[in-house]
Amino acid sequence: MNTNGRKRVSAAVDSRSRPRRGRKPTSCSQCHARKQKCNGELPCSRCNQRGVPELCQWPETKKTHTTASERMTSAADAQGTELGQLYIARGAPSFFGNSYFGHQVAARMIQESAPDLPPMSLLSSKDSLQSFRNDSGPFSQVWDLLGLLPRNKVTVDRLIERFLTEINWAIDTVHPETFRSQFAEFWGRKFGFDEIAGVDLRWLALLFIILAFSVLLDSPTTSSPEKRKESEEASLRFYWAARRAIVISPSFHGESLDLVRAGLMVTRYLLYTRQAAESWLTISFAMRMAQAQGMHIDGEKWGLSRKATETRRRLWSNLYLLDKTIALALGRPYAISDHMCLIKAPENVWLDGLTDEQSSMATAHPLSYPTGSTVTLLGSGLAKIAGEIQDRCFGLYPASYDMVIEMDNKLVAWKDQLPSYFAVDDPDLSLDEMHTFLPWHRLYLHSAFHFARITLHRPYLLRESITNRFSLSHEACISSASSDLKIRLQSLNYGTAENMRWTLGTHNMFNSAFILGIIAVRRPVAPQTAAILNDLEEYCERLRKDVWLNEFGLAEVKVVELCILRTTGLAKNTDQPVDQAPMSLQEASPDLITQEHDRYPMVTTPMNVDSTAPDASPGQTLGYSPDMMWPAVWEDQNFAFPQAADIETWEQMISEIAYHT
Template sequence: MVENIPDLEMSDSVAARPRKLASKGSRRGRKPTSCTQCHLRKQKCDRNQPCNRCLQRGVAHLCGDSTAANGMTKASETPQAVAVSQPYASSPRPRRAIQPPMSPRLGSLFANRGSRAFYGSSYFGHQVAARILSEEGQDLPSGISRGRDTLQSFRDESSSFAQVWDLLGLLPRQKSTVDRLVNIFLAEVNWSLDAVHEATFRSSYDEFWGRRFGFDDLANVDLRWLGLLFIILAFGVLLDTPPRLTLDVQREREEASLRFYWAARRAIVIAPSFYGESTDIVRAGLLVTRYLLHTRRVSESWLTIGFASRMGQAQGMHVDGERWRMSRKATEQRRRLWSHIYAIDRMISLALGRPYAIHDEFCLTHEAENVWLDDMGEEEAACVAPQPLNMPTPSVLSFLLYRLAKVIGKIQEKCFGLERASYEAVLQLDADLVMWSEQLPPYFRLDNPDIAGDATLPFLPFHRLYLHTSFHFARIILHRPFLLRESITDRFRSSHEACMASALADLKIRLGTMNSPTADNLRWAFGAHNLFNSAMILGIIAVKAPHSAQAGAILEDLEAYCENLHRDPWLNEFGMAELKVIELCIAKARDARGTLPSSYPSGSPAEPPGSRGNAADGRGRLRPPDWESPTVSSDMSSIYWPTVWEDGQFSFPGAADFSTWEQMISDIAEDSYVGPMGQ
């Protein structure tokens, strides 16, 4: 029928029948008053440009006039209508009105199960990015409604909402208890770690407690933020301790803290199934990693920092915020957060000898600037200039750790990869570490730092500790394979001295921070010294060279350290295992200093080692000339540990594996020939 022929797609035969068309006039019926997107979905549109529904769906760039898009205009007002009413006039063939294709710019957002996605022109391709450029309203995730039909699913054990129901049941019943734990964390720890943005966290906190309880209770719970709340409560319980701590109270606090910790782990694992990623889940993963470092569970922390880095990459944190055309304030916050993830990922991986999660070739990041914008508005933050380095802000820690982590990554790639590095490469990397330390500002110097600003800037002492312990950690790991290695030319002396100097400096820091108030102990515990134990390194040095000039002072410091550990009420099973290993080293070294080593031939004069001439054995180490080469036993126990120690891929056994430590220390004691370390 003629009525079914579109006005804008007339054929020649239609133009030949002008009277019939003219009599019918323009089409009648409902006229579209919605934009293109609302018209397709048959939704009511507010006719704004863009409309509110397109903003909520994240498709503002697709919002357009449906009338113009369909090419539907009044026949009496278009040139085509004139051509119909005047059929014998020469006129061009009408064409359909077509909108030009829209290519979304880098960072454009599209709705995706309550999160966002960006489809950029970069080679990274599609990557999920929740709330990167816009914090406007979102649709509910797929499958979540707010009607009464969801009431049964809330309590159904087979429903996904049962997970949320269980997690909410782990919160303290009284809001005042949660308030106290959150306030003590924000007041005592948050400012030293840059853990959360306090204003943003409190806004979400008020929204969480102010939600309307009822049928929509669980649908409004953001598990990403709930995981962040749980790990903050885990720290808050440890901080909320009475001045005089009894054993029962201490155990009660530890159990409560662990319950909140496991609740946080559970929440951040489940959250991606409900929503997309967010900054909250990244910060929660980072705090969970710091909690594990505090409790010395380093192996487990490797998994959680990998999770946090993946969540950050899913939001595009591996690409600088300027490339996403984000605000300066948001860009600086993401830079600091990414720097902390990057540094911890590199240090944990180096400590365990495992691959790290973040690779530089896939990152386009910039260092954070020396400016603090968190307390400013967007317009003010965009105009503030960075401060000089002699006027520190909390951001200084971020980019200094980021630079050190770059060197740590090179150490792992060149020295602890699949191929063994040359000693010249080790010395070059040590020079890079020294260069980093020489570029530190005066208030962060390794030796005699300027502490004049500590009173007005309370974060400086703790940031100084984090930088110093990270440096000593990296330098000890770099030189550790050469700690027991000796040569006629004494070419490994620099490694012996570097290991000893960094281990002594780190132990001095630990002795100075022990038996401090609970909050201080918790802040100190976030340093890199919890990734390894410098006391173990010093204990092995004392066992290797018990008659050296430094051995007596080292043993005294180790004994003082053990006494402090015995008085620590928070010492867990991991700390007890390390304490037992250190005491074993002290006993072996004391025994060697008090008696002549049993491995000397009988009838030898009781003279101090090193008083006679030395010759080299088959492995290039120094030994007395009249000392017969030891017979190799069937299990090779006499040469096993010194040989394994020299392997670049060797790492310390777990502290809880006491039998392995006992065998290693005994073999080192038996193999402790006089060399450069004992002179």
């Protein structure tokens, strides 16, 4: 090497060994990323306010020169660091691991001098400013979303408090104190570019979906129809804003618990509005965001604190239950595969509000003592059985009836191990006054159990056997559907907040009234049919009185009323004793069918096989052909209920079942 070359190398080494020129750091890494003032303490006041004092770090003032061998050794040591210690926090922590982001990204995160900063924060101010000023840039999306928030802080405060006091404690959405402090910090920011870049869209998505629920709670049922319509439109705007924020937030940040919570609440919103098919998409997306943070691996494996581990377990259990039950209801594949997960059920302990040190010493309670975590602990067990039912009874290959009996035994065993305050039959209500969440958690578990059992036995409801082989399915469907309808009738007397708590469970995607209606159509003069019809009529009447009933709920009412109409018409035109087999539709008088068609032209179709068109040949019928054989379709294990709004399909199915009675 010549003299000039040696000088250049020596200068390069000296430049690396000398400290960089420039301003000394005046903020911790968290405040620097948010462009906020820092009081210079460790931890600083803002990190304490955000509840993340352990993340408050200060950059080193100078770097020392290391040899190549030392750098290689330190990199090998970094890769051996527990991946559970790698997380970022811009309001809500994200989780990184080489199994979820790829080994190259994980290695880079480990070796970075400031691993608590997300990749987007590494953008220079100049590049960020250009993106913000560009209408097609990502920061313009943030500005548009912020424009959807109410301008008055008092209004937003009131809506948040309505949700926290009316809904949050029943479905375990957010920690109230933490969410309030996050909102106060969010609202106290300065408007402009310096603060727009620090807005956490993951948390903003959660705020929007909470406002979507709250704006409905804030409007009483006694308000005018115009006022209620305005509330519904405002709710939908917040709902769509939440979905938009969920979709674009990964462009700014990594995944976070807040983003998973937002996806979970979007799914519950769709269940509330009876849009089960679309909820299948949103729960899958929420699950992927959870898996990206390693939530399908238990927090103990990551070395997380007990409090963080229990929080993740509860959130994962809620995702798990919704994923399994929605997939079972729709006959679609579920997203969570048990053999790809290593997660424990939540313990029967409530750690929210405790410090990490207090949480580590807290003792889990026996099942005889209810906590806010008990429902998720028991619900995860039921969800596992629901997933097994779909695998073994509704898979690609037909299942034997012995398999159905085996799955029913598992459901009954789950029911029998419930604590007395959650018992399906004659529960102990003495603890309800002390624990206000118990009635709602009991409702969620009971309705989910009835849903799973009805779905398991539904293909065998219409099957007959000379040996009475399918009597278990007949009895199970009638028993669970009747019990579930009883719960619904008791719940429809409540106000807006109570009805919303009721509809946020998994059961609102399935209506047991459909099953009872089919049972009544199948046996119009059976001894229990009159009582079934009375309950169904009462159910429809109460639903029609609900001022918040949307078009999806109204479609369910029409389907149930169609079952009532068919059953009543058949029962009135038979002289058979009630203990004999029901009359088939061929024996119904043509006058009755004509009257039904004139009275209900939108939901009825003449089905008498003897009715022919003037120019039709003998045997050619009006209405639906017996070749459709809906009873056989019903018995197909791959068949799932059509959407209630598909009134023509329901009409055809009910008519064909009545025809073949």
